[in-house]
Amino acid sequence: EYPLAGIQASNGDLAFALTLLCWGTACASQEDGSSSRLGDTLSEAFSWLTGPGAYSGHSSNRLLEVRRAIEDAEAAGAEEDLLDTMRARLEELELEVRREHAIEVRDEETGATITVVRSISTDTLSQLRETVRREISDDDNSLHFRKGDRVLDNSWTLAEAGLSDGDVVVLVRTPLRRGVGNGTAAECSAALCPAALEAMAVSPSQIPGSSASGAATPAVGTEPASVVPLAAAVPSPDGSRICTCADNGEGKVWCLRTGILVCELGGQAMSATFSCDSQRILGVSDGCTARIWCAETGKCLRTLYGHAEEVKAAVFSPEGHWIATASGDSIASLWDAVEGQRVSAFVGHQRAVNDISFSPSGALAITASADATARIWRVPAGHCERVLRGQVGPLRRAAFSPDGMRIIALSGAGAIQLWSSVRGNTAGVIAFRSRHAHTATFTSDSQFVLVAMANECFMYSAASCELTMAFSAHTDLVRGIAVSPSGELLASASQDGVARLWRASTGESLATFAGHSDWVGSVAFVGEGLLLTSSFDGTAKVWEVSSGACLHTLTVNAAWAQETFD
Numbered sequence: 064e065y066p067l068a069g070i071q072a073s074n075g076d077l078a079f080a081l082t083l084l085c086w087g088t089a090c091a092s093q094e095d096g097s098s099s100r101l102g103d104t105l106s107e108a109f110s111w112l113t114g115p116g117a118y119s120g121h122s123s124n125r126l127l128e129v130r131r132a133i134e135d136a137e138a139a140g141a142e143e144d145l146l147d148t149m150r151a152r153l154e155e156l157e158l159e160v161r162r163e164h165a166i167e168v169r170d171e172e173t174g175a176t177i178t179v180v181r182s183i184s185t186d187t188l189s190q191l192r193e194t195v196r197r198e199i200s201d202d203d204n205s206l207h208f209r210k211g212d213r214v215l216d217n218s219w220t221l222a223e224a225g226l227s228d229g230d231v232v233v234l235v236r237t238p239l240r241r242g243v244g245n246g247t248a249a250e251c252s253a254a255l256c257p258a259a260l261e262a263m264a265v266s267p268s269q270i271p272g273s274s275a276s277g278a279a280t281p282a283v284g285t286e287p288a289s290v291v292p293l294a295a296a297v298p299s300p301d302g303s304r305i306c307t308c309a310d311n312g313e314g315k316v317w318c319l320r321t322g323i324l325v326c327e328l329g330g331q332a333m334s335a336t337f338s339c340d341s342q343r344i345l346g347v348s349d350g351c352t353a354r355i356w357c358a359e360t361g362k363c364l365r366t367l368y369g370h371a372e373e374v375k376a377a378v379f380s381p382e383g384h385w386i387a388t389a390s391g392d393s394i395a396s397l398w399d400a401v402e403g404q405r406v407s408a409f410v411g412h413q414r415a416v417n418d419i420s421f422s423p424s425g426a427l428a429i430t431a432s433a434d435a436t437a438r439i440w441r442v443p444a445g446h447c448e449r450v451l452r453g454q455v456g457p458l459r460r461a462a463f464s465p466d467g468m469r470i471i472a473l474s475g476a477g478a479i480q481l482w483s484s485v486r487g488n489t490a491g492v493i494a495f496r497s498r499h500a501h502t503a504t505f506t507s508d509s510q511f512v513l514v515a516m517a518n519e520c521f522m523y524s525a526a527s528c529e530l531t532m533a534f535s536a537h538t539d540l541v542r543g544i545a546v547s548p549s550g551e552l553l554a555s556a557s558q559d560g561v562a563r564l565w566r567a568s569t570g571e572s573l574a575t576f577a578g579h580s581d582w583v584g585s586v587a588f589v590g591e592g593l594l595l596t597s598s599f600d601g602t603a604k605v606w607e608v609s610s611g612a613c614l615h616t617l618t619v620n621a622a623w624a625q626e627t628f629d
Contacts, residue, residue: 121451129153130594164221164228165433165457165477168195169236169499171209174517174540176476176499184222188215195234204287208232208392211310227371227391228414229433229475238341292581293619295334296597299341300587304358306335307603307619314346315472315619316358319589319605326361330354334376337517338400339383346377353377353388365403369396376418380425387428387441389419395430397443398460407445411438414457422484429470429484437472439484447488455494457482459500461515464509469525471512473503479514481525491528501542506567515541520555520565532570543585552608554594556586562596564608574611578604 105560133149163181168191170177178198182191190221192206198619208215208224212231215224226232242281244317264614286505291309298305304325305317314332316325331349338345340528347356348366350545353374355365366378372391379400381385384396395409397415414433421428427448428440437451437458451470455478477499481490493500495516511531512523520541546553546567555563562583581600589595593614596607603617 065334072227072412074166074351074518075335097580104618106507108414120421124188129306143477149410152564162228164226164230166221166226167229167231168208169231169233170341171233173475174499174501177234179476182221184227185220187220187226190218191221192217207235220585227372229417229459231459247520268545289412290601291619292599292601293584293597293603295487295585296595296603296617297335297337298587298593299337299358299597300339301341301481302589302593303341304337305605305617306332306358307597307617308332308335308339308346309619312349312362313619314344314356316361317603317617318346319593319615321349322617324604324617327360328354328356328361328365332356336378336530336592338379339362339381342399343379343383345386347377351390351392353386355400367392367398367405369405370394375416376420378420380421380442381423382425383419385425387421387442389416389421389430390582391415393432393434395419395440397428397445399477408436409440409445409447411447411450412436416459417459423467427463427484429461429463429612431472431622433456433459433475435474437461437470438481439470439487451482454489454492462504464505464525465507466509468509469504469505471505473500476514477501479503479512481528483511488527493523502544504544507546507548511542513553515544515555517541518557518559522567522570534563534565534572535573536571536575537561539589542582545586545588547588551590552591554588556583558582560598562586562594562606564594574608576604576606576611576613578613578616 065325080563091137123222130153133146133153135295137146144541149468162187163183165181167177168180169175178195178605180194188208196206206481207217214235219289221606229292251452258283291311294308294310296305296307296567297318298481303319305319305611307315312331312333315327318325319324328344332346333348335344335346339357340478340542343364344358345357346354349370351370351374353367354363356363367388368389370392372387374388376389377386384400386400388398389395393412393414393416397406398404401407409581410431412430412432412434416430416432418431419428426442428442430438430440435453435457437447437453441448453472453474455476457475458471458472459475463484468484470484472480479493479500482488482499483490498517505512510525511524514521514523518539518541521530522532534553535553537555537557537559541555542558544553551567553567554562556562560577560581560583562576563572565571566573576594576596579598579600579602581596581598585597587595592608594608595601596606601619603619604613605615606613
């Protein structure tokens with residue numbers, strides 16, 4: 064990008080920016096100053112139209128102001144080529160403002176889909192709330208929407224709240240419930256007044272992909288302000304380190320053996336995954352970017368620039384040569400993992416690309432989009448091999464089976480579709496009448512699909528999509544599931560505040576890992592012998608599978624930044 068008199072112009076717009084600069088200089092020479100002011104207005108309009116913030120925070124009033132500035136510039140004799148470029152860009156944004164977005168609204172307690180509302184980006188969340196209230200015949204004024212762990216201000220527009228087509232929000236009421244509900248741990252609740260809600264809500268500038276820092280705020284709840292919920296805890300492939308990502312974008316690396324903090328990641332880390340050699344960490348960051356960090360020092364090695372909207376997923380290829388990113392700008396990208404240069408762009412989706420992952424061999428990639436399709440791409444060429452038409456609505460997750468023969472996709476409505484990765488034909492659909500799947504994954508032998516739904520886990524045949532087993536013991540929503548490397552054990556994480564261990568072949572509950580004081584959000588095996596959990600209480604815990612003992616508690620708290628040992 065080239066800074067020109069306050070204008071940020073990409074290479075393709077440089078000639079027009081230079082023309083604008085010359086015209087603005089000529090305007091400035093007019094004695095009455097009116098042309099100078101017009102030149103400043105047009106410069107500002109051009110900068111806004113060509114900058115990344117136009118899509119993330121546009122409004123009808125702002126677009127109208129820009130159109131008037133273009134009309135005034137035309138009357139003053141501005142360069143026609145420049146004005147044509149600005150008109151074309153303005154028309155794109157006006158179409159975007161008028162485009163409808165399907166926003167799925169789910170119930171906080173059951174996780175069931177209440178309704179799908181179609182709105183435009185300039186509609187406010189108050190308007191969205193009124194639509195939902197009419198649908199459910201509820202005149203409760205305490206209704207709010209939550210995206211992830213952030214309560215959204217009802218005065219924001221969809222664009223300001225970072226909502227786009229295919230996104231899911233949860234309908235919550237005050238008092239808001241945040242706590243564990245297993246009958247043995249305390250229930251947490253707080254009667255929040257509107258002022259408190261406003262204070263706890265995330266501001267538009269803190270939404271990933273906005274023009275500001277992109278940092279998230281702590282989740283709403285009854286914990287002290289210093290407690291920052293964990294978004295994820297990920298073990299390295301060699302089992303030596305753990306990377307934690309807090310809800311505020313703070314990333315930390317820990318020694319798995321000792322539980323001691325190794326380093327902090329420089330810059331925002333909203334997600335994390337290790338390279339196959341455990342030396343680098345990749346994650347979604349702020350400002351429509353992804354970052355690569357050194358796992359030993361936390362230094363940012365590369366920042367991947369190129370997407371126009373929020374990066375929704377970032378993954379290493381199995382051998383570590385490539386990085387793939389998925390973005391709300393409807394494009395997925397392939398990058399050189401060492402140099403950080405974009406190698407190819409996967410273009411073809413009509414709406415946001417919500418997820419991307421590689422095949423086991425790394426020769427293919429699969430994307431899931433809000434346009435209700437999944438696409439198979441050739442790596443590194445970037446051409447589309449197959450378009451997989453979904454039958455379950457906008458897709459939010461997609462992955463290959465461990466043997467590479469099947470593809471699974473999870474829709475925003477919580478239904479699951481399977482395809483053959485070789486022929487591209489539908490292998491089956493797993494749909495549910497009143498409940499939706501929160502997450503799903505293949506077993507290590509690729510023969511079964513594990514589904515977390517409400518407070519249970521289910522196992523389905525990948526060949527027939529028939530239910531084969533249920534795992535029932537949790538008392539609240541299951542948020543995460545994991546399979547041990549051998550495939551013999553399963554683990555689940557739940558909002559009831561515990562993780563559980565299961566025998567995969569029989570469904571027998573083998574152990575309960577209790578110790579967190581809030582929802583357990585994720586679970587992962589570290590080899591066969593250890594289990595890693597992360598929680599909304601701001602901690603991650605390392606457990607010994609054989610004994611159920613907690614070996615380390617990692618307190619990922621910005622205020623304390625300490626580790627404790629159990």
